[in-house]
Amino acid sequence: MSQFLRRITSLPIQSIRSFHSFDEVTPAKYISTRLKNGVGSRYVCQLQRLTIQVCKEFRTSFGTRDWIANDLIKFAREHPYVVVYVQPRRHRAPNLVGEYLAGDRQWIPLSNCDREKVNWWIHSLLTQKGDPQWRLLKQMHTDSPSVQGIWTPFTNKPIDRITRTYPDKDLTEMEYPQITATQQIQELFEQQKLNKTS
Amino acid sequence: MAFNKAQQLATFSRVWYLFDAKWQCPHMSGERIARILRGEHKPIYYPGESTGDCVIAINTRHVALRNDAWRSEALHIKREYAKTRYDIPLFKLHELDPTKVLHLCVLSCMPSDSIRRYDMARLYTFPDDAVPVHLIKNVCDQIRGSRVIPKRLDDLTPNDTKTFPQMFKWPKELVLDDLDRDKFVRVVPPEEIPKREVMLGQRAGKQNYWFHVPTSRHEEVKIN
């Protein structure tokens, strides 16, 4: 009940994303495009048809009416791949319904939107893939993470480690230890010896 | 099994390491071991993921603490009720459980989150170099120590001492007998040692151990 109230009160009226509660487990997936759109030599607009439901009299659809009067023809010319239906309905709120190639549907209420806002929403639907209901696991994803070969714990590990029996005495001590005073003296002594003989 | 599954297995496989703690400082080796147990040495490390490796530490009985730490440092135990906290000095702790010191050093090097216990479960400690066969079979790499293992005087052969270069000659006036320490020092009998009062379970601090630690058994003797 409280969730329901929160949804009504806190969310803006126009929002394309549905309410998401972190208490619930919702379906999620990696980011992707439908049918690898744009990988080939052409891009296919995913919006298939657009239905604008509008009232001719009410004030709530003034912006929608404006858009239809001024921008609709231009829009249809620029985007011949979208079928636009205008549906006049008496004394009801204006709506925007987009249907996508994959069969998804988007519904956006346009009440009291001015012409610019209507244009914004229509272009928002135009550039979408169509399914905002999915939660994205990550903002980026790749199917081939590496072309050099994926790292394993064994890459760059000296190969002789497998042939030894553990505990191994060679691997116990430091790899590059500091020379002790005793060793320094011994080295100096040997150098002296060499100098004397030569 | 698909091929990408095999790659996944190879990347996330847990490698078993061996660590020989003989003559090593447990604090410094604890840092290394903790890093490996948490998987921080891997490029795939990510805080939420469990990418750590397994470590078998042997010879923990023979760890070498710095300075006077065996005597001066202690495990502070604070129990729930008032006036029940006490200290165990590390040499006593080492007698009770020879693996505990290294274990605690590794534990203190890990951030205190909930994953720490699971990471610590991948550490196997053994007081000597006797390790069960089924564990030593797993090992495929060894962690190097952080200290040079010193050579003790009684390890040296008489040949070593002979061939070592003579740095200087003793002056003739010097009586070499005077170097004998026992001449200047008297072993103090126990009844002469001043007794300290020990408060049980009162305060943390090396004066307040739960048993008596006599320290000064020797006394300087002045020879006129």
Add this chain to the structure above:
Amino acid sequence: MVRLLRYGTIFGPLKDRWRYLYKRDLYKRRLEAGPEPERFRSALINWNYDAELYACTHRFGEKLNIESLRNAMTDASFLKQIVKQRTEAGLAATDQTTLAFTHNQELAKQGKQIAEDFLQKALHYWYPKFPQEGIEAITKFLLSESTIADISSGLGFKTLIRCDIPSPRPTMLTNALFAFIGSINENTGRSRAEVFVADFILTHLVGKDINEIWQVKNPMGLLTKVLEENGRQAPESRLIWATGVSSVLSTYVVGVYSNKEFLGKSAGATVSIAEEMAARDALRRLFETDEKRAQIPFDKLYKKGLLLDK
């Protein structure tokens, strides 16, 4: 949409007894009525089939005749249904042949042939060392009904197909896509149809491992055979790494060598699995299809000489 919320729960108790009973009765009746039957998209008021077809030609940038596209989108079941309706209405058998359109079976056959030829050609070009058997397996996967139906529904043919059921079956979707390719071939030429296949069917390989698509039962046997054909010695496998042998998460890394020459290596939970995977890795390296290999340049197939004219 029918509201299936139980009245009198989330909006507090209903005070009027009669209203409660009335709502409860409506609720029960709705449940008894069952789910709504599926409807054709064309049954809705905002539907103009000609406009949809026109948009469809522009969507893919193809210059198609609308009538030819209409034929391509007509399934055999639709024609059968119309004939049946006419017979029931009492029309003569001779009138049934004067329908203005045909179904898409012929076009689909043609389109499928084009797709198959092109895919084989492209795969042969890009993976020259991959055996013929494997290329056939990949082509079969790409042209299988599930794949093509998925592509077809993703391209929006689901609502455009004319058939006797509201949600078309996979075979209908498949036929529609192939018929679309066929009609491109008829209208604007074969090269254009091949570009369509490259753009929408061949790209289905993105993110997929073609070695997994072709399932080799006995990789070591195949490796031996391939090496024999190349005049090299039989493969030998050697254990490279082993860790956690007695634990649950044991890992073995096995390498495959031929005459002390490295072929491939892989990890596995047991030695036998690791050996099998190593043989697979060796095959991938021999066929040059491993991850080092670049993807097919889907947008530059012209430059590679696969498609001559644009």
